[in-house]
Amino acid sequence: GQNIDQPTEMTATEGAIVQINCTYQTSGFNGLFWYQQHAGEAPTFLSYNVLDGLEEKGRFSSFLSRSKGYSYLLLKELQMKDSASYLCAVRDRNYQLIWGAGTKLIIKP
């Protein structure tokens, strides 16, 4: 079966750096997405990786290793507003999105 694994919850301190990992086993691979979802709100798109390596976008970066079935989202200079769930999703060979259950990130002052 297809599977996406992410930690359920992480805690970090305001101003620090946090890395959220995602491992996947899917039928084929056509890209990996990271979304942010604040409590009670809709998911919003953060980043997309289809080739190995690091994609940087401001305070957020996303890394992909296709050979290892692994990605991480790196958040720098954490702010209280970064408290949210972070969802990892992979497009399989049929271009269907397979979603992880999400990582709830708690930022403490």
Next chain:
Amino acid sequence: IAGITQAPTSQILAAGRRMTLRCTQDMRHNAMYWYRQDLGLGLRLIHYSNTAGTTGKGEVPDGYSVSRANTDDFPLTLASAVPSQTSVYFCASSDNYNSPLHFGNGTRLTVT
């Protein structure tokens, strides 16, 4: 503001009743999707439509139906609601099958 509009925002529904969740987008996206989100689980695809006039079944289609008469609208119907359909429902759209999804604000449905 361009985006996806879902209605209603929330609803309490008696078991056995019929209910249609509405979804409208104004971005002229080809593909539209319905997901449900339950605590501790990832988003699960109910139905999708790659283009107007076509629909397909997702991971959890039983008890739900959809139609795609035009590009903008993608309603989701529960023919006879059951308590296990209590969930948050998100409608989403994308320009094509390889693009990021844009989500509506969700409908919180409680079936009693």
